[in-house]
Amino acid sequence: MSARDEILARLRTALADNPPPVQVPRGYRRVDDRPDLIGTLVDRLEDYRAVVHRGIDALPRLLSEVDRLAVPIDVPADWLAGYAGELHRDAPPLSAAALDDLDAVLTGCAVVVADTGTIILDAGPAQGRRALTLVPDRHICVVRTDQVVGLLPEALTRLDPRAPLTWISGPSATSDIELNRVEGVHGPRRLEVVLLGSGA
Amino acid sequence: MNPPVAPATGGGRIRTPLPFPTAAKPAVADTQLRANLHRATRTIRAKRARVVDEVPDWEALRDAGSAIKADVQRRLPELLEQFEASATAAGATVHWARDAAEACRIVVALTRAAGADEVVKVKSMATQEIELNEALEAAGIAAYETDLAELIVQLGDDTPSHILVPAIHYNRAQIREIFQRRMADAPADLSDEPAALAEAARAHLRRRFLSARVAVSGANFAVADTGTLVVVESEGNGRMCLTLPETLISVVGVEKLLPTFTDLEVFLQLLPRSSTGERMNPYTSMWTGVTPGDGPQDVHIVLVDNGRSAVLADPVGRPALSCIRCSACLNVCPVYERAGGHAYGSVYPGPIGAILSPQLTGVADNASLPYASTLCGACYDVCPVKINIPEILVHLRQQAPHPPVERATMRVLSWVMRSPRRWAAALRLARAGAGPLGAYRERRTGARTLRRLPWPASAWTRSRDLPLPASQTFREWWGKQ
Ligand code: SF4
Numbered sequence: 001m002s003a004r005d006e007i008l009a010r011l012r013t014a015l016a017d018n019p020p021p022v023q024v025p026r027g028y029r030r031v032d033d034r035p036d037l038i039g040t041l042v043d044r045l046e047d048y049r050a051v052v053h054r055g056i057d058a059l060p061r062l063l064s065e066v067d068r069l070a071v072p073i074d075v076p077a078d079w080l081a082g083y084a085g086e087l088h089r090d091a092p093p094l095s096a097a098a099l100d101d102l103d104a105v106l107t108g109c110a111v112v113v114a115d116t117g118t119i120i121l122d123a124g125p126a127q128g129r130r131a132l133t134l135v136p137d138r139h140i141c142v143v144r145t146d147q148v149v150g151l152l153p154e155a156l157t158r159l160d161p162r163a164p165l166t167w168i169s170g171p172s173a174t175s176d177i178e179l180n181r182v183e184g185v186h187g188p189r190r191l192e193v194v195l196l197g198s199g200a
Numbered sequence: 201m202n203p204p205v206a207p208a209t210g211g212g213r214i215r216t217p218l219p220f221p222t223a224a225k226p227a228v229a230d231t232q233l234r235a236n237l238h239r240a241t242r243t244i245r246a247k248r249a250r251v252v253d254e255v256p257d258w259e260a261l262r263d264a265g266s267a268i269k270a271d272v273q274r275r276l277p278e279l280l281e282q283f284e285a286s287a288t289a290a291g292a293t294v295h296w297a298r299d300a301a302e303a304c305r306i307v308v309a310l311t312r313a314a315g316a317d318e319v320v321k322v323k324s325m326a327t328q329e330i331e332l333n334e335a336l337e338a339a340g341i342a343a344y345e346t347d348l349a350e351l352i353v354q355l356g357d358d359t360p361s362h363i364l365v366p367a368i369h370y371n372r373a374q375i376r377e378i379f380q381r382r383m384a385d386a387p388a389d390l391s392d393e394p395a396a397l398a399e400a401a402r403a404h405l406r407r408r409f410l411s412a413r414v415a416v417s418g419a420n421f422a423v424a425d426t427g428t429l430v431v432v433e434s435e436g437n438g439r440m441c442l443t444l445p446e447t448l449i450s451v452v453g454v455e456k457l458l459p460t461f462t463d464l465e466v467f468l469q470l471l472p473r474s475s476t477g478e479r480m481n482p483y484t485s486m487w488t489g490v491t492p493g494d495g496p497q498d499v500h501i502v503l504v505d506n507g508r509s510a511v512l513a514d515p516v517g518r519p520a521l522s523c524i525r526c527s528a529c530l531n532v533c534p535v536y537e538r539a540g541g542h543a544y545g546s547v548y549p550g551p552i553g554a555i556l557s558p559q560l561t562g563v564a565d566n567a568s569l570p571y572a573s574t575l576c577g578a579c580y581d582v583c584p585v586k587i588n589i590p591e592i593l594v595h596l597r598q599q600a601p602h603p604p605v606e607r608a609t610m611r612v613l614s615w616v617m618r619s620p621r622r623w624a625a626a627l628r629l630a631r632a633g634a635g636p637l638g639a640y641r642e643r644r645t646g647a648r649t650l651r652r653l654p655w656p657a658s659a660w661t662r663s664r665d666l667p668l669p670a671s672q673t674f675r676e677w678w679g680k681q
Contacts, residue, residue: 001205004284004296007454007505009205011277014513022271027260028466044479093493096410096444116472116480129494130443130485134436135410153465161426161461162290164491167468167484172436175476176349176365177372177394178236179243185348185398186405187436187483 032150037114038199041148044117048170049183050191054200062140062192063106070094070105070136072128079106079142090128099135105188106140107133111155112148117170119143119193120155122163130164139168139188145197209562210507212300212330213359216545216557219568224543233540236371241531247477248528248582255473264466266586269522272457273512279424279457280503286427290489292499297330303504304335307416307449310500311341314447316414320405322431322438323347324418325525326451326504328360328547332416343416344408346437348401355382361541361549364475364527369540372397398435405437415441415496419452420524421467422501425460428488429501432471432481442485448496454508455521467524470584474526507560516595520556522585529579529589535572544569551579555592563599570596 001009034040042052053062060082063069068086080087088094088102099105108126109119119141121127126142133139149155159165172187183189216223227233252258272279284294295310297303311319319336321327321343333343333354345354349367353360356378360366367375376392379400386400417438421430429450431438442448458464472481490499511521530536530550541549546557546566554573558566570593579589 002296003298003302006205006298007296007503007509008277008280010207010505010509011280011454011512013204014207014509015274015276016513017515019270019274019515019518022267022274024267024271025260025263028257028264028469029260030465048478048482100406100410113480118480123491123494130439131495134439134443152469153462156462156465161423161428161486162488164488164494165484165486166439167480167486168482169478169480170482172434173482174348174394174398174435175244176347176352176367176435177375177397179240179247179365179368180394181476181478182394182398184395185402185435185437186346186409186440 028153029151030153032115032154034114034150037148037150038145038195040150041112041114041117042195044114045170045193048117048173050117050170050193053192053194056194056196058194059140059142062194066104066138066140068102068104070099070102070132072107072126072132075106075126076108090132093129094132096131096135099131102136104138104140105133105136106142108142108144109147111158112143113150113152113155114148115151118152118155119168120159121166121168122159124163130166133166133168134187137188138190138192139171140192140194141168142194142196145195145199207509207513208298208505208507209510209565210299210505210560212506212547214329214507214546214548214557214560214566216566216569218545220539220543220545220572221568223545224539224572227540227543228538230540232371233369234538236369237537237540239371240365240368241537244477244531248474248531249477251473251477251479255469261466261469262584262586265470265524265584266519266522268458268463268466269585270519272455272459273518273521275459276454276457276512279459280454283422283424283427283457284503286423286425287429287489287501288427290427292427292489292501295500295502297502297504297506299506300330300504301335303330303451303502303506304332306502307332307451308335308339308341310447310449311336311414311416312339314414314498316341316447318342318344318412319414319416319449320344320346320408320412320441320445321350322415322417322433322441323350323366324416324451325363325547326418326453327416329453330451330504330506332451344405346405346409346441347433348398348435348437351401351405352378355379359542360547362527362530363525363548363550363552369542405440409437409440409444412441412445414447414449415445417441417448417450419450419456420471421458421464422452422456423458423461423464426488428461428486430464430468431485432468433484434476434482436483439483439485442487443495445496447498447500449500449502451502451504453504453506455511455523471524471526474524474528474582474584510562511556511559514559517555517559517592519585519587520552520559520592522587523552523556524585525552526584528582528584532578532582533573534576534578535574539572544572551589551593552587555587555589555596558596563596570594
């Protein structure tokens, strides 16, 4: 008997007592009724030491500090207005070593959860592949306010499970030394969020 | 029609080489270790309580999480088949392993087939359980742990002592000493500031991440309807391993399934708040098979039984398979705080280890572990999936009454409780982490608890109301004092 068939047979035997069907109670909140989602989001982001900027005018100022910038191929042109540094588009795909030499990456995102300060990337528009937002030490992420939802259940309905998903809540951190959160291990050690759109 | 196949117990690092009391003795005598554990568990209890208190629907989330897991257990064979079909359709290759040894053989063969003689690893309880690093080493393959705490433990030639923070038993000065001794590229003037230690780990692993060809991970969740795997982490070492290498091998216990992608909305709220005490952990990665041009193109999933079928076969002990390895129960356990993780022998320490390890191996092989508890109930209060750990402990004690083990274990527990002040302090700390759930428990257990004395004696009423063997144990112990 193959391992597969044997394991499945073992599990079927183990359920010989025929446990009754389970009704899953879903009494938890699925929609946020907080009035100020953006305020909550900013509070959460800053609590985990992300730096929040507002409005498209923040971008040229931020990017002026960046000598070598990685971007996905479909980055909106207006995000780069006036950028004078070295621009590295991810086409053909940049090697991991090449990405490691760059100072920052600029992307958009798919959905943002205000309640937890979580930015979700799904490799969709203006995001690129996963390595792009991982290897450079500084991630500048543009968030449109219409991408912000209150709670996690609201975010999941907007996502395609088949896409590679990366959920980011603050910069890289560890709690492994005496359980204190310390920023900065292997992922980007600086996370900067630029809020665009109404209410930003 | 095939004859029925009996559920089977497992192997690997899930057996206590020594009875719990013997193993706990050095830890209980080690004042530095106790200070480290006390400090770390106190920190995490406070963090957890703060972020759990701010969630108004926490109890509803726990109820949902508990029910979803019960449903998974009831439908495990069909959900596994569904997961296999979805993951395969998305481009992953699914393998099945009856036990630890078979899982190790599969990973070794896949690594060799990829032409690699080293792998980078994401922290994973399943690979610790099956002793994968040892199997890889025996096959001439170097395994590099990349999680900071796992790296500390690996460099220190030690074994993990906590589910979430395997190096919880070390303080910063001890970690600096290990780095200076074993990390060739550690800076000569390395300080013991956590930020400096993290920086040293970053520099040490950077080149390895950028050049690794094979990564080995576990998974926190495996979604049946989509074939998606989920890894929850903090440092970004997980993202590195899950994204950069060409080949990715994930070792996943069969109990890790969730029926639908939507169910993640429950578990990704429960897990981070219960484990690191954060609203959300810094990074969560989800992948479904292969994505062309993005991440590993050669994706393998090894589904492991290794005793889980035996756990499933016991209707009382079955909920132990609901565990999402958050470690909240360790952090509130007065016995864990005194004895440390190594005393439990198995990779699964603390209250969950005391019920899971004996079920994975058969109670006879881990007979002392069900006694490694005071039955105070703090673990049940904090468990995000509401596993009734005290009830299962009592059930396992009934299965294998070993009077000498029991007596010896009680002696160790009596150390914890010898001084009323010490016992009260341990309980108070445990309670502090339980937050508002204490009151909830009072309501919930009111139905089956006839009389409750005020705390801390309430811990005793609880155990006395439990089935007879346990209460005898405690009365005997009480009588001797
Ligand atoms: S038993 Fe519950 S509290 Fe303990 S690690 Fe598992 S899920 Fe967490």
